[in-house]
Amino acid sequence: MRILVTGGAGFIGSHLTDRLMTEGHEVICIDNFYTGRKQNLLKWLNNPKFEIIRHDITEPIRLEVDQVYHLACPASPVHYQYNPIKTVKTNVMGTLNMLGLAKRVKARFLLASTSEVYGDPEVHPQTEDYRGNVNPIGIRSCYDEGKRIAETLAFDYHRENNVDIRVARIFNTYGPRMLENDGRVVSNFVVQALQGIPLTVYGEGKQTRSFCYVSDLVDGLIKLMNGEYIGPVNLGNPDEYTILELAQAVQNLINPNAEIKFEPLPADDPRRRRPDITMAKTRLNWDPTIPLQEGLKLTVDNFRERMNSK
Numbered sequence: 001m002r003i004l005v006t007g008g009a010g011f012i013g014s015h016l017t018d019r020l021m022t023e024g025h026e027v028i029c030i031d032n033f034y035t036g037r038k039q040n041l042l043k044w045l046n047n048p049k050f051e052i053i054r055h056d057i058t059e060p061i062r063l064e065v066d067q068v069y070h071l072a073c074p075a076s077p078v079h080y081q082y083n084p085i086k087t088v089k090t091n092v093m094g095t096l097n098m099l100g101l102a103k104r105v106k107a108r109f110l111l112a113s114t115s116e117v118y119g120d121p122e123v124h125p126q127t128e129d130y131r132g133n134v135n136p137i138g139i140r141s142c143y144d145e146g147k148r149i150a151e152t153l154a155f156d157y158h159r160e161n162n163v164d165i166r167v168a169r170i171f172n173t174y175g176p177r178m179l180e181n182d183g184r185v186v187s188n189f190v191v192q193a194l195q196g197i198p199l200t201v202y203g204e205g206k207q208t209r210s211f212c213y214v215s216d217l218v219d220g221l222i223k224l225m226n227g228e229y230i231g232p233v234n235l236g237n238p239d240e241y242t243i244l245e246l247a248q249a250v251q252n253l254i255n256p257n258a259e260i261k262f263e264p265l266p267a268d269d270p271r272r273r274r275p276d277i278t279m280a281k282t283r284l285n286w287d288p289t290i291p292l293q294e295g296l297k298l299t300v301d302n303f304r305e306r307m308n309s310k
Contacts, residue, residue, distance in 0.1 A: 001008045002026045004065040004107075006057055007072035009036030011177050012112070012170075016069060016221060019042060021050060022191045026187060028063060032056040035074050040177050057094035058086075064105055067225060070098045071112040073147075077140065077183055077266075084142035087301040091146030092153070099157045102164075110166040111154045113232060115273055116144045117169060125240075125274040128169070128232050149234065158230070166224050171236025175214030175295060176302035185243060186211065186296075189250040190303045198259035199251060202266060203243030210274045212237035213295035216288035220280060236275035237288040249292065250268045253300050 003020055007013040008029025013036065020027050021044055029041060029052045044050040053059055057072050073090045074080040080087040095111065102109035117136030118126045134144045157163040174186040181187075192199045212235070220235040241249075244260075251258045280286045 001066045002028070002064065003067045003069065004028045004030065004063060004101075005069045005071060005072075006030045006094070007036060007112075008034060009038060009040050009052070010071065010075075010215065011040075011175075011179065012173060012214060013069075014040035014177055015175070016071070016218050019218050019222065020098070021047065022053070027050070028053065028065065030055045030057060030061065030072065031071075035179060035182070037177075037179075043294055050055070052268065057097055058089045060097045060100065063101060065101075065107050065216065066105050068098055068102050068109045069112070069221065069225065070095065070110060073112075073143070075114070075143075077143075080143040081139055084139075086199060087142040088146045091143070092152045095150040095153050099153055099163060099215050103157060103161050106164075108155075108164040108166065108225065109154065110168065110221065111150055112221070113151050113167055113169045114143070115148045115169055115171040115234070115236065116140065117148050117151065118270075118273075119144060120270040121272065124272050125238065125276040126234065127276040128234060141153060149225055164232060167231035167233070168221055169232050169234050169275075170217065171212055171238075171273065172209045173212045173214055173217045173232065175299050178303075180303065180307070184244060185209065186250075186299065187303070189247055190254070190300055191251050191307075193254035193258050194300075194307055196255065199247045200262040200263055201243055201247050201260055202263050204262065205247065206242055207265075208240045208242050208268065208272045208274065209246070209297070210237050210240050211246070211292055212288055213290035213298075216290050220284065220286045220288075223284040223286050227284055233279045233283065234275035234277050235286070236277065237292075238277050239292065240272075240274040241292065249296060250283045250300070253296055
């Protein structure tokens with residue numbers, strides 16, 4: 001099969017590309033390298049079944065493919081808030097362009113949406129029928145509302161133009177190849193602990209997150225793309241941890257004597273987040289398998305290797 005991955009040089013996109021290439025598909029990766037890294041894909045560069053195109057999806061592109069995994073968009077607050085207008089354009093114009101491509105060549109289209117569409121949720125855990133609690137003018141809304149519009153566009157293209165869509169709502173994902181400076185909590189803690197500086201916990205660290213290892217997420221994306229269920233469907237690990245518990249887990253893995261310092265909570269930071277994955281279990285037969293301790297060890301090893309090689 002000929003498969004397009006937008007954002008294919010990014011953290012999740014490169015792991016997805018690895019899996020698709022290993023399965024024998026032809027893979028075209030599009031990335032503007034804002035947060036993607038070519039070194040994530042080095043092993044495929046000379047493979048005749050692999051192609052990488054430096055391109056910004058806010059501009060149209062003509063390609064012939066069977067499937068589109070649409071992952072392109074900065075996904076961490078540090079990067080999407082750095083240029084919020086560009087983030088909105090990527091989510092709206094980029095998604096329009098990719099849906100237009102899928103419509104033209106009759107490709108199946110998977111949108112990588114996000115748990116951020118639920119905002120700071122008032123329902124716990126979050127099910128797919130919950131409509132969310134998003135601040136439309138807050139500093140995170142370029143991403144939150146951008147992804148909500150991307151979902152709207154996907155379903156409108158499905159209803160109006162019969163485009164074969166799939167929508168995944170991705171919860172916190174971690175693993176090797178996360179950017180050291182992406183501001184996400186796992187990478188922050190790992191880098192701080194490896195550098196011997198205090199681990200920064202916001203608020204009292206009582207806010208919760210659920211952390212899904214990247215290989216589990218890739219399994220879910222592929223099952224969703226190749227199954228019959230349109231979605232939206234939550235993909236994430238339902239094991240819930242406080243941020244302080246995560247800091248302590250990283251501390252114990254790297255440096256049990258590392259300090260933890262507390263800072264004020266950022267604006268619109270969700271207090272609790274945990275996916276209800278009943279839909280993924282029943283419709284996709286998907287259930288994450290990698291426990292946090294195991295995934296963190298693999299992630300720490302990768303960060304240590306990259307930081308030592310600089």
